[in-house]
Amino acid sequence: SQQGEEDPQALSIQEGENATMNCSYKTSINNLQWYRQNSGRGLVHLILIRSNEREKHSGRLRVTLDTSKKSSSLLITASRAADTASYFCATDSLGGATNKLIFGTGTLLAVQP
Amino acid sequence: ETGVTQSPTHLIKTRGQQVTLRCSSQSGHNTVSWYQQALGQGPQFIFQYYREEENGRGNFPPRFSGLQFPNYSSELNVNALELDDSALYLCASSLQVGGSYEQYFGPGTRLTVT
Numbered sequence: 001s002q003q004g005e006e007d008p009q010a011l012s013i014q015e016g017e018n019a020t021m022n023c024s025y026k027t028s029i030n031n032l033q034w035y036r037q038n039s040g041r042g043l044v045h046l047i048l049i050r051s052n053e054r055e056k057h058s059g060r061l062r063v064t065l066d067t068s069k070k071s072s073s074l075l076i077t078a079s080r081a082a083d084t085a086s087y088f089c090a091t092d093s094l095g096g097a098t099n100k101l102i103f104g105t106g107t108l109l110a111v112q113p
Numbered sequence: 114e115t116g117v118t119q120s121p122t123h124l125i126k127t128r129g130q131q132v133t134l135r136c137s138s139q140s141g142h143n144t145v146s147w148y149q150q151a152l153g154q155g156p157q158f159i160f161q162y163y164r165e166e167e168n169g170r171g172n173f174p175p176r177f178s179g180l181q182f183p184n185y186s187s188e189l190n191v192n193a194l195e196l197d198d199s200a201l202y203l204c205a206s207s208l209q210v211g212g213s214y215e216q217y218f219g220p221g222t223r224l225t226v227t
Contacts, residue, residue, distance in 0.1 A: 035218075040201055042115065042220040043156070088155050099207055099214055100146065100169055103155030 006089060006107040014112050019076040021107040023089030024069075030092045032065055033101070034074050037086045046074075046087075081113045115139070117206050117219035125225045131192045134222045138185040138206030144168075145187045146216065147179060150201040162187060191224075199226045 007022045025032070031050045035043040049056045049065045049072070056063045062075040076083055086108050090101040116139040126132050138145050144163045148156035158171040162181035176192040185206070191198055201223050205216040 033215075040150075040152075040221075040223070042117075042203060043205075043218040044115075045215055045217070048215060090155075099144065099209075099216065100158045100161060100171070101148075101156075101205075101216065102158065103148075105155050 006087070006104045008107060009105070010108040010110070012110040012112065013079055015079060015081055017079055017111075019079050019083070019109055019111070021074045021087050021109070023072045023074070023104050025072075025089070025091045025102075025104070026070065027091070027093055029067070032063075032072050033090045033092070034061075034063060034072075035088045035090060035103075037088065037106075039085075043088070076109075079109075079111045081111050083109060084111045085109060115217040115219065117204065117217050119202075119204055119219035119222050121222060122220070123223045123225075125227060126194050128194055128196060128226055130194050131190065132194060132224060134189045134191075134202050134204075134224070136187045136189070136204030136206075136219055138187065138204075139217055140185060142185060142206035142208055142217070144207045144209060144214075145181055145185075146205045146207075147187075147189045148203040148205065149173070149198075150203060150221070151197075152200070156203055159189070194226045196226050199224060 033048045034046040060077045065072045086106045088106045090103045118137045146161040147159040150156040160170040165181045178190045181187040201221045203221045205218045207214040207216045
């Protein structure tokens with residue numbers, strides 16, 4: 001079963017605009033990660049935010065984490081056509097003996113040139 | 114490039130058959146996880162191997178089994194294939210189990226069961 005849900009399911013924007021995707025999850029976590037997937041291929045790791053962090057930046061990416069609301073958001077600024085992909089959040093559950101990731105359902109982002 | 118490779122890229126099998134998918138992890142990574150991703154869904158955890166032993170399993174039946182070898186390669190075996198096994202199978206390697214170690218995903222094997 002999926003741990004989290006991304007919102008929206010699909011998002012279409014123009015190049016240069018910002019894209020915001022949200023993720024909600026159910027259990028306490030060690031960390032939350034965002035991944036990108038192009039055309040049903042492998043997942044590319046974007047950013048990891050630990051449970052004791054509230055915000056993290058990496059280039060054009062900004063991630064926030066609100067553990068009280070069990071939610072996270074991914075902001076992509078100044079989007080490019082190459083950002084077109086599916087984006088997934090994944091959580092690493094607190095207390096787990098593995099680094100099993102539980103993925104959300106994904107947001108399909110289309111950036112129009 | 115994540116340094117994780119998978120073979121084959123695509124595979125078509127018939128219901129009831131058996132299949133073996135292969136993954137080569139990043140050098141030095143002693144943990145490998147396998148995920149199944151159905152069309153339009155997020156990946157779902159199948160199981161994880163740590164130092165050649167199974168170290169956690171998701172909600173998958175015993176006909177899904179795996180092996181991890183000392184040379185950082187691993188296999189996912191699926192017996193008695195069912196139509197619902199059609200999916201993208203992803204492996205991911207990491208430096209250590211637990212904690213906040215980044216997982217590096219391979220490009221996946223797309224399995225179609227007819």
